Amino acid sequence: MFQFEFMRYAFLASTFIAITCGVVGIYVVSRNFSFLAHTLSEIGFAGAAFAVFMGIAPLWGMLLFTLLGSVSVGELTTRSDQKESSISAISALFIGLGVLFLAISGSNSRYATNILFGSIIGVDHTGVVQLVALSIIVLLLIFLVQRPLNFDSFDHIGAQAHGVKSGVVGVIFLVALAMSVSIGSQIVGSLLVFILLTLPASTAKYLGRTIGSMMIWSIVIALIGVWAGLYLGFLTNWPVTFFIAIIEVAIYLGTYFFNLFRNSFN
């Protein structure tokens, strides 16, 4: 299948996206941001619809909206006691906007489907370069703040007691998360991008006992999902997103029950 240029592009882009989401996912899970990741994917949908309306590439609309959304939702949730309700409200607002932008831009439903469910097979050379470059920026951002980010994500109170600047680290992470949502959406779609951002990392929690080993597990599980998903999608002509979703869920549930089983014998 690698004789097809679009498959080579799809594999290259997916590999970088899986690595990025695998790494960022570790912090999404440890900081209890799964719900925020979900909301950001809906904000990303609105951003992509906005881009279609404006006649620019969906990726840029997504980046714009998720960056704005991420920082404002992040601010709201650190200040408000009504964390879940405020996220729900914002998410409702953005889905509404997304529907509106799609309707007034007069684009057909195929566009909406692509945004919601992903279209990695359609990625061209420029698209690959953009996705790889953005992935590297996200990984660099995480690398730059890894020590305080690790401390703050895995022991928030301890980090504060040691004078770690939680606020600054939090904002940098939210920027990295917004970018991951935007690039991850290119493969699995904005509706299901949270799969790559939460499931591999949640599975890794059962397998690793250090941040490094959890990260490796998370990347490996994300890679298995996207590679196998692309291959099966190529074979069957069924949606790649479907395969990625069921593979990640199967690995997660398998590990979860294995862990439950093992614990009951200890």
Add this chain to the structure above:
Amino acid sequence: MKDILNVKNLSMKFDNKVIFKNVNFKLKEGSMTALLGPNGAGKTTLIRILMNLLDPTEGVFKFDKEIRLGYVPQFRNIDEDYPLSIKAFVGLNAPTIKTKRIKDHIKHELEETNLLEIQNTRMGKASGGQKQRAYLAQALLDNPNMIILDEATASLDPRAKEELMNLLKHLNEKHQMTVLFVTHDLPLAKKYMKEYLYLNHQTAEQGKMQDFKGDYE
């Protein structure tokens, strides 16, 4: 022994509620002080002010310039599913890339806190006493010569309490570490601590532990 902490006319108000006012005390190098007082007397507030996590309404305090502080806060968010091993948890307070020197340092603190044998146990599965010792080990990575612990024995069974207190005694006697220990547990304080600082009725009083006559009213 010289004074390593000097607190002068310290007052704290939340909105209009006075927590304490005009608190004055000094701590000596190598002292082992129990910070006692009923709930709401402002023990944790005082500690947070000393750690620069909270600004006092009025007053000043000064640590000796050679003091390196270690701090073990009262609560942590470690649930049963918490994935990191004890060793990895302690190592959060160290650079991510662990050189041999850093690894040796972590190993040394795990040894000091009796955690070396169970260093690969997940924090989520560790007992209350093991967790408290891991918090202490994490703070010890900063090479402090003074350590502040907030209610570290509150949820421990009697054996774990004794173990932790013996560890503090060891740090105090063998490493001349100054200890400030917040507690409710009067018998435990009487057994292990040498001095007391009693916070009640918006003010503080100080003395030798054996002379403590606090009414806790």
